[in-house]
Amino acid sequence: MVRSLVITFLLITLLSCSVGTRQSTPATYRSGIPLENMLPEETPGKDFHRYVNGHWQDYGLLPADQHQYDVYDELQERANDAVLQIIERAARTRYGNGTDEQKVGDLYQSYLDFKRRDRKGFSPLKPTLKRINEINSRADFAKYLAFANKVGYNPPFNLRVDIDLEDTSSYMISTWQAGLGLPNKQYYLSDEQKYRDLRREYRAHVQSMFELAGIADAELAARKVITLEMELASHHEDKPDNRNGDRLYNKFLYHNLPQIMPYFDWKEFMTDAGLRDIDGLVVPQIDYLRGLNEMLVTSELDDWKLYLTWHAIHANANNLSRSFASQHFAFYGRKLNQKRAMKRPKLRAVDVVNNVLGDIVGKTYLKEQLTVQTSRSLQQITNNQIRALSNQVDDVDWLDGDTQDIALEKLEGLTVKLGGPQVWQDYANLTIRFDDYFGNRKRAAVFNYHQQLILLNQKVDPKRWQQLPQSVRISYLPERNELVIPAGALQPPLYDFNAEQAVNYGAIGTVIADQLIASIDGAGKSFDPRGIYRPWWLDEDQREYQKLSKQVAQQYDLLALNPEHETQLHAQALLAKAQAKAAEEALAAAKLRAENPELEPELEPELEPAELDNSDVTDGGNAPEVNETEGFEQSEETESQVQEQLFLTSENDEFPSVNEASSETNDEFPSANDEFPSANLNEQTNTDLASMQPDGASGDSSLSPESDKTQQNPQQQTVATEPQFPMVNGQQTLNQSLSDINSLAVALNAYQYALSGRTSPTVDGYTGMQRFFIGYAQRWRVLYSPERQKQIQQQEDYLPLRYRVNGAVRNMDEFYPAFDITEQDQLYLESDKRVKIW
Structure with missing residues (x-):
């Protein structure tokens, strides 16, 4: 458990929330924001993810049995604690043989009876090995x-x-x-x-x-x-x-x-x-x-x-003696998945009971955890998400009318399953004994197999679920055109019944929106409204979608993988903007001078070289001021000074010159091939400096690296070359970035529908719009072990979690006034570069 979070279970619902030392506001206006997780000294416009989750990230403790710990691990941990209480109540009481409670209690005890299991050793599996050795035909x-x-x-x-x-x-x-x-x-x-x-x-x-x-x-x-x-x-x-x-x-x-x-x-x-x-x-x-x-x-x-x-x-391996389980974990836990320790035995037993008798404990979990009020609240949130997405689909002009109609039909006919099933599994034919754990697991496997075969002679029952109520993942099933929201997901930080709704729309609202979008542009675009496999997007729709997606990929191509490089890229972008502006004004003046030679003495500007020291680049200083008074033409000495100030010929190696031999390697910033995909390996990446701006501003040909070869032209200025940092692979991470941007846009509209023109109250010092974005950001807090961090960084589709937040919010127009984001902020993205698909 992350020690920085203090968990309080609420009466009746047992839904939990994190609280700090601050005095909480009245329940009807609680913000739902764990303030102690935040880093208020961080600037929202620089790193919003860190602003929201920085304290949690810095001081949270990774559980010993986990290689990573995220929001869903938090939810599952609390759900398992609640299930454990249900199981232990059954284990402490004598129930009649064959009852559900007897089976739950005896299965739990048979797992934890390690002494008996160790005495049996490998013997329970010997009949199977004998059968294998007798195979002769x-x-x-x-x-x-x-x-x-x-x-x-x-x-x-x-x-x-x-x-x-x-x-x-x-x-x-x-x-x-x-x-x-x-x-x-x-x-x-x-x-x-x-x-x-x-x-x-x-x-x-x-x-x-x-x-x-x-x-x-x-x-x-x-x-x-x-x-x-x-x-x-x-x-x-x-x-x-x-x-x-x-x-x-x-x-x-x-x-x-x-x-x-x-x-x-x-x-x-x-x-x-x-x-x-x-x-x-x-x-x-x-x-x-x-x-x-x-x-x-x-x-x-x-x-x-x-x-x-x-x-x-x-x-x-986990059904025999502890020696087998330990060896199994040594490879699959430590070596393959970088886990540091096994779960506590009781929690492993909970997993077993959920796996074998999940519907029995799930029925009790649902009764104890889900209230009518919570169900109604979630249904309203979901309805607003469907309404928002439907209206957005109806408004887009790039989708063919017939395709649009099918998408709207799917959303209108969507089945929403909330909480848990109405039809439960009957375990009457499954025998569970307190002294035979190996036999219990084998009998359970055969029982489940035959239950599956029974389905072949039945029609699909819409009341059946494919998830347990105590699970925490919200999902969309295209074959059924249904959205499943299990009760286990209805916990902070995804959902807080007692919080003002802004944070819920930002958190669980975006999760629901993501699954709804999948019904029309993900797996769902291959299944019609009845759930039959029938791809219904036209080729033209696919092409238009790919054009919009390409803009997202190009935008993310400009993001540095390592946070220490982001500030340098931002300073470089500000510098490029200042130079572009100066060059544009100088060209305009030169044109006017050529057209009106008699005005030349008064109109000729003098362009001073931009002054920029190393700290401005490395420490993220603002763009240098450019003196645009008299005289544009520069001497060779001035040009050399500009080159030096822009690190083209500087002793500082952080921004290597394009003129350097390509075989040379910068030791401070190793080749992307060592660990990360290199930006210059992605064919989508534009090496034009202006295109390297974090705000995605398109470049002018006069600002490309080719301008170094045309110094004799007084209308062309020297600019710094592209820093060679490990960059995000926009194409490989496209599924993630599209998911974030699209779901955030839909949930934001749904929140505005929920307000119905009202102004949301300010709670804990944050407006409703601020709490919405904070609710979204706190979804993405996570802790990694060093080994796990290294493993995921080597994956081609690696997108740092800060970009699951920062990369999405900067595409929302509403984010800018909410947190006073200006052009000087790192996250600023020019309005015409913000992508909207749905």
């Missing part, structure tokens, strides 16, 4: 894969039940590529050193687990497993889109399945999997199954047995 292999699907032992392909992409009133069953122990194929096939290192550590982990299980010649066995997985990974598709119906909806009748995998015994598999009576199986990745078929021919059966053995052990 294609039929045996197929039967085991059916069994592995039932119990969740990660076979080479999984079975999954989803809503039918062609008939959303029914369900379909499909295969899906699986069977890897590392996250995806890149971990197996990439030659990058970090992946090579991970593969070596993964092999050592497999060997250690084999040794714990008593597998003979564990080192050789581990090597054979990794070799087989690497070949399996080579057949995996790259990040397949599970909602792309054009590629995925390949339905095969039972008798046609051997066309894909002739060497696989489909008859035995379908029989043991309980699928003989279905009309067909959807195969999304046909080429993957064909590759798997080849491996069944070319790979040794004994190697497959070792592979199946490994995945049985791997799937049960």
Whole structure:
């Protein structure tokens, strides 16, 4: 838990909020802003994210069991605490055998009974290993894969039940590529050193687990497993889109399945999997199954047995003794995900109960946590978001009329699910024992598998949920055209029932808006209002959207990855503006002089070189004043002085000259290839200095680096070259930046609808508009471990969280008067450069 936050649970709703030492305002006018998290000495126009979250970021403590800790971790932590109280009440009381309470209490206790689990050791899994060792035929292999699907032992392909992409009133069953122990194929096939290192550590982990299980010649066995997985990974598709119906909806009748995998015994598999009576199986990745078929021919059966053995052990690592769980965490927790410690046992037990009996504890959680008043408040916020987005869609002129009509139809027909389900899972056929944790998990897996098969014979029930009430993520499901807002999300800092509404519209309002927008321009643009896969955007719509998106990408291309470089870029931009203005006025004077030679003595201006010392650039000083009195022409000495002052020939290396050899590397600012994507690697990036302005102002040809070659022209001024900093990759981060800008614009309009022309009160010293933007910014506070920070910085789509805030708010016109943002502020963006899509 972050120590800088003091959590108070409110009576009845148990919704929590952070409070400081300041006297709180009356509940009806509480701001909802945790003032102790803010850094009021920070200038909002310089770094709004830090202004709102700076104290929290500086003094918050990362929990030992987390590699990162953000707002959703806060929400889940509190939701888990509430669920833990429900579970422990059940565990402390004797209930009749077979009751829901008995199952919750006994499952919880069976997990925490580590002494009993340690005594059993590896023995609970031995029958499965015996079954694997007895595989001697294609039929045996197929039967085991059916069994592995039932119990969740990660076979080479999984079975999954989803809503039918062609008939959303029914369900379909499909295969899906699986069977890897590392996250995806890149971990197996990439030659990058970090992946090579991970593969070596993964092999050592497999060997250690084999040794714990008593597998003979564990080192050789581990090597054979990794070799087989690497070949399996080579057949995996790259990040397949599970909602792309054009590629995925390949339905095969039972008798046609051997066309894909002739060497696989489909008859035995379908029989043991309980699928003989279905009309067909959807195969999304046909080429993957064909590759798997080849491996069944070319790979040794004994190697497959070792592979199946490994995945049985791997799937049960946390269901056996503590030695297996510790080794599992050593690799998957520490090595792969940079986590420093395991969760406390009780919290791990909460995860288990949520996973196995989630609807039982969810029903109680919903009753205790969600009030009628909160439901009504959230429904009103959501209605205003839908109204705002509908009006904005109706107003845009770049969208075709037919496309516009479908978007509005989807928003009008959207189903909003709030709180929790009306139909709950019945666990009557699931047996839970206090002394058999391994057996409990195995029986639960088989129970869930059969519950999924039952759906194949039923129509889709709109009252069913795919999320638990105690979950915290708001989501949009395109196959159902529905927005799901679980009760767990209704906590500060996303939502505070007792706060004046501004902060809620900025926080949970933007989350809801983001999911609504996804219904029309995200995954939802491939699904019609009934949820059927049918892309409905015209090509022209796509092109117009891409034009607008390109503006966002170009805008973010001009942002430095490292905060210490932002001030320097800002000073450089101010300097470029001053020079552009001086050059424009000088050119106008020269033109007037040429047209009116008799006025030359009075009109000829004298342009003094701009004075700028190093501190002005590095410390973010304002733009230098330019003396524009008499005489524009400069001597060679003056030109040299200007060059020196602008760091073109300075001893200061921070702004290397374009004339320097390209092979030279600035040690102070290493090449972007070392850790970050370089701006000059992005073809979208304009190397014109004026285009490097943080405000995105377009440049004049007279201000390009080419002007260095035309010093003889008195109408052209020398300007500083582009600083070579690691920059944001605007194209790679486009999904994030578009999400932020669009959702903030919709939520802002929704907030204005909520006001209905009224003036929001000033609370805790902040106006309603200020609280709206602060509410948005506090969504994006996060703590990282050093290892996690380094890991995400190496990703191509890395967008620092400060830009999830700063990059979005600077595109909102209302942000500027709210915080008195001027042209001198770092976040200032000229009005014609602010992007609006919806």
